[in-house]
Amino acid sequence: MYNWKESLMLTDKGYKDLKKAVAACTITNLSLMLPFTVTIQIFAELLKPMMAQEISWTKMWFLFGCGLISAVLVFLASKNDYKKTYVTSYLEAENSRISVAERIRKLPMSFFNSKDLSELTTNIMADCSTTEHVLSHIIPQLSANAISITIICVMMALFDWRMALSVFITVPVALLVILGSKKTQARLSEKQVEAKLKASDQVQEYLEGIKVIKACGLDGSKFSALDDALRLMKKMAIKMEFITGTFVTGAQMILQAGVGLTVFVGTYLLTGGSIELIPMLMFFVIVVRIYGPVLVEFTLLPELFYHRIATKRMRTLMAVPVMEGEGVKPLTHWNIDFENVSFGYNVDKSREDKVIKNLSVSIPSDAITALVGPSGCGKSTISRLIARFWDVNEGSVKIGGIDVKTLDPEHLMSYMSFVFQDVVLFNDTVYNNIRIGNMEATEEQVMEAAKAACCDEFISALPQGYETMLGENGSTLSGGERQRLSIARALLKNAPIVLLDEATASLDPENEALIQQAISRLIEGKTVIVIAHRLRTISGADKIIVLQEGRLAEEGTHEELMNNKGLYERLYRIQQESLGWSV
Ligand SMILES: Nc1ncnc2c1ncn2[C@@H]1O[C@H](COP(=O)(O)OP(=O)(O)OP(=O)(O)O)[C@@H](O)[C@H]1O
Numbered sequence: 001m002y003n004w005k006e007s008l009m010l011t012d013k014g015y016k017d018l019k020k021a022v023a024a025c026t027i028t029n030l031s032l033m034l035p036f037t038v039t040i041q042i043f044a045e046l047l048k049p050m051m052a053q054e055i056s057w058t059k060m061w062f063l064f065g066c067g068l069i070s071a072v073l074v075f076l077a078s079k080n081d082y083k084k085t086y087v088t089s090y091l092e093a094e095n096s097r098i099s100v101a102e103r104i105r106k107l108p109m110s111f112f113n114s115k116d117l118s119e120l121t122t123n124i125m126a127d128c129s130t131t132e133h134v135l136s137h138i139i140p141q142l143s144a145n146a147i148s149i150t151i152i153c154v155m156m157a158l159f160d161w162r163m164a165l166s167v168f169i170t171v172p173v174a175l176l177v178i179l180g181s182k183k184t185q186a187r188l189s190e191k192q193v194e195a196k197l198k199a200s201d202q203v204q205e206y207l208e209g210i211k212v213i214k215a216c217g218l219d220g221s222k223f224s225a226l227d228d229a230l231r232l233m234k235k236m237a238i239k240m241e242f243i244t245g246t247f248v249t250g251a252q253m254i255l256q257a258g259v260g261l262t263v264f265v266g267t268y269l270l271t272g273g274s275i276e277l278i279p280m281l282m283f284f285v286i287v288v289r290i291y292g293p294v295l296v297e298f299t300l301l302p303e304l305f306y307h308r309i310a311t312k313r314m315r316t317l318m319a320v321p322v323m324e325g326e327g328v329k330p331l332t333h334w335n336i337d338f339e340n341v342s343f344g345y346n347v348d349k350s351r352e353d354k355v356i357k358n359l360s361v362s363i364p365s366d367a368i369t370a371l372v373g374p375s376g377c378g379k380s381t382i383s384r385l386i387a388r389f390w391d392v393n394e395g396s397v398k399i400g401g402i403d404v405k406t407l408d409p410e411h412l413m414s415y416m417s418f419v420f421q422d423v424v425l426f427n428d429t430v431y432n433n434i435r436i437g438n439m440e441a442t443e444e445q446v447m448e449a450a451k452a453a454c455c456d457e458f459i460s461a462l463p464q465g466y467e468t469m470l471g472e473n474g475s476t477l478s479g480g481e482r483q484r485l486s487i488a489r490a491l492l493k494n495a496p497i498v499l500l501d502e503a504t505a506s507l508d509p510e511n512e513a514l515i516q517q518a519i520s521r522l523i524e525g526k527t528v529i530v531i532a533h534r535l536r537t538i539s540g541a542d543k544i545i546v547l548q549e550g551r552l553a554e555e556g557t558h559e560e561l562m563n564n565k566g567l568y569e570r571l572y573r574i575q576q577e578s579l580g581w582s583v
Pocket residue numbers: 113345346355373374375376377378379380381382
């Protein structure tokens with residue numbers, strides 16, 4: 001039997017709710033037959049004078065009463081059906097959005113390397129919306145229609161099988177046309193989804209690069225990639241509508257031929273004396289009434305085919321293995337050891353693509369260790385491996401003697417604070433942006449962290465102080481202010497390991513002094529790993545690790561490395577010389 005639960009990626013509750021929704025819709029459909037049956041009875045009563053009989057007004061009043069009761073029943077059934085289908089389907093879609101987002105949070109960074117943001121947004125929003133639509137508007141109605149049509153068909157066949165056959169004979173033929181188009185529609189749906197993704201990708205790139213586009217004098221029409229993507233999306237949408245429309249209209253025409261067939265068979269049987277006028281008229285009315293839901297079925301089926309494409313993508317996403325590890329193993333020592341570590345971002349490729357090559361190095365606890373080396377030598381990669389954003393290909397990274405691969409990434413993260421150059425702020429209040437560092441922190445602790453990170457002054461100058469909304473990614477703040485907010489966040493987290501990446505690279509002297517002050521408070525008594533380009537800023541570090549092309553070039557203190565006269569000394573000398581330059 002077809003597994004709807006698996007196919008629609010439903011939870012147990014969602015599947016139960018879907019079954020209830022189908023039952024509720026079927027009851028509504030069947031209840032809709034009540035007023036219809038009453039109408040036929042009234043119709044038959046009104047036609048009595050034609051057959052030299054008298055209208056029974058007692059019966060007529062009784063029928064009016066039945067009509068009223070059936071209207072109330074239809075209302076109650078529809079209300080129940082509304083609750084069972086719409087409310088529960090929106091709840092289920094919410095659950096599936098949350099579970100997709102949860103899954104994404106736990107995926108390894110290698111997954112994000114091969115996916116772009118718009119595809120993930122589509123996964124979370126559009127694919128879940130499609131599920132929502134299918135659960136609320138398609139499957140319950142489709143199943144209920146199929147059940148009620150079958151029941152009506154059987155009842156009619158018991159009454160007069162010849163007429164029932166003439167009403168329903170066109171249904172399977174028309175259905176075959178729709179099912180025959182399934183492959184074509186699936187192929188087109190896939191292409192349409194691709195075109196939509198490409199277009200949203202391009203729109204995103206266009207918006208993100210709007211400054212460059214303006215600076216280079218490119219307007220929308222000159223930005224040809226966006227133009228092409230939008231044109232392709234339009235073309236695919238028209239093609240999809242046209243092809244779907246052709247099949248659906250074809251099926252509808254075949255179905256409607258059933259009306260003519262029923263009239264022909266009915267008249268033939270009437271003239272032959274094998275059916276009476278009233279039952280024949282009843283079949284004529286039914287044929288018109290019954291084709292409505294069948295036509296709806298034909299338009300809903302292609303949407304169901306499209307949904308299969310959407311869940312296929314979500315299924316692929318949900319099948320990607322998450323990073324696992326123990327969540328309870330407590331870390332008590334903070335020395336970090338790289339043991340014969342080799343790592344490349346593209347796992348399938350050959351050794352030549354390795355970014356870190358057979359690296360063995362120790363980072364002492366409760367000390368400041370600087371990672372230096374030419375651009376692209378792998379400094380940031382090392383910090384990503386410590387935080388287990390990626391897993392090493394060979395060797396191991398150990399913290400306090402425990403391999404990070406055995407630790408649950410979220411548990412590991414609780415021991416680390418990050419201050420990156422590209423600070424990420426959320427479209428929320430200043431207060432909440434700091435509190436992200438520690439959601440359990442009291443108001444007092446948040447304020448204290450802000451003060452220690454030298455944020456207090458600029459926050460009090462904001463229109464609503466701590467309650468000021470920051471706009472998307474804190475666009476209303478300067479680079480230095482954003483950086484200090486991220487330090488406040490890290491201070492609040494108070495994690496034993498601090499990773500600083502280029503924290504003061506692009507700031508003016510005043511901002512840099514404030515940030516240095518904030519950082520010195522942050523790193524007090526912590527195990528600190530600093531990635532710095534300006535060697536002057538890390539000359540006081542307890543240990544300096546010099547990397548070259550993913551290998552350890554040398555290590556030691558500033559003085560030791562200067563005496564070595566190796567790569568560090570050369571880089572330092574070049575930087576000192578460049579300080580003397582002026583524009
Ligand atoms: N997400 C990624 N996917 C693929 N390759 C990457 C990725 N991130 C970095 N790399 C590559 O890995 C190498 C090391 O990058 P990394 O950022 O670690 O260097 P870095 O020493 O920090 O450089 P910089 O000082 O310029 O920031 C580079 O060749 C870079 O192109």
